[in-house]
Amino acid sequence: AQTVTQSQPEMSVQEAETVTLSCTYDTSESDYYLFWYKQPPSRQMILVIRQEAYKQQNATENRFSVNFQKAAKSFSLKISDSQLGDAAMYFCAYRSGFGGDDKIIFGKGTRLHILP
Amino acid sequence: GAVVSQHPSWVICKSGTSVKIECRSLDFQATTMFWYRQFPKQSLMLMATSNEGSKATYEQGVEKDKFLINHASLTLSTLTVTSAHPEDSSFYICSALRDRVAYEQYFGPGTRLTVT
Numbered sequence: 001a002q003t004v005t006q007s008q009p010e011m012s013v014q015e016a017e018t019v020t021l022s023c024t025y026d027t028s029e030s031d032y033y034l035f036w037y038k039q040p041p042s043r044q045m046i047l048v049i050r051q052e053a054y055k056q057q058n059a060t061e062n063r064f065s066v067n068f069q070k071a072a073k074s075f076s077l078k079i080s081d082s083q084l085g086d087a088a089m090y091f092c093a094y095r096s097g098f099g100g101d102d103k104i105i106f107g108k109g110t111r112l113h114i115l116p
Numbered sequence: 117g118a119v120v121s122q123h124p125s126w127v128i129c130k131s132g133t134s135v136k137i138e139c140r141s142l143d144f145q146a147t148t149m150f151w152y153r154q155f156p157k158q159s160l161m162l163m164a165t166s167n168e169g170s171k172a173t174y175e176q177g178v179e180k181d182k183f184l185i186n187h188a189s190l191t192l193s194t195l196t197v198t199s200a201h202p203e204d205s206s207f208y209i210c211s212a213l214r215d216r217v218a219y220e221q222y223f224g225p226g227t228r229l230t231v232t
Contacts, residue, residue, distance in 0.1 A: 033219055042225070043154075043207060043209075043225070043226050044223065044225050044226070045160075045209065045211070045223035046223075047221075050219075091159060091160070095219060098219075102148055102150075102165065102213060102219075103150060103162055103165055104150075104162070104221065105162075106159045106160050107159065108158070108159045109158075109159050111157075
């Protein structure tokens, strides 16, 4: 069975600084997707970034980028130029590739605080 | 962007009664929807996968007779909590899968259930 581990329950970063959230996963599959979701106080889940395992290039979305290390089964999220609106719970998530299980497996989350 | 709605956003019911939560995909058809439960400061726990026109697939430990799921159309799935008890109080989130190949999944805003 696949597992997703986020070892940092909480993190803080100064506004405008850069922060990296860690995530490791365990799987025996070779084809899968990885995601980072943001859950602000409103509790609406928002997709931040996604990475297909077959792609070697790290995904980037504006100030958000990932460091995908497939061999190490590591998938960290880097937030640059942190803003107050980035304060939220961040969940790392895994999903099997096409043809596999459709469900997403979430990590326990990291609560990110932005210090003004 | 794709929109998923949930109704109601907040409900209070008395112990022993049943409550129904609706999940709708507003601008796309979703053959698959998911139901999650989230306790305070915890991650999302998948309860069941709902496929249009067929029986839901429940995760281990989730009581099928207590949490009834019906996916009657391509845009609507419902979760009925039967004979609710205070321990069923939680935040329930649904998501809808728009494109299985590209794995575009969209989350509803959630429903807060309080059982008194």
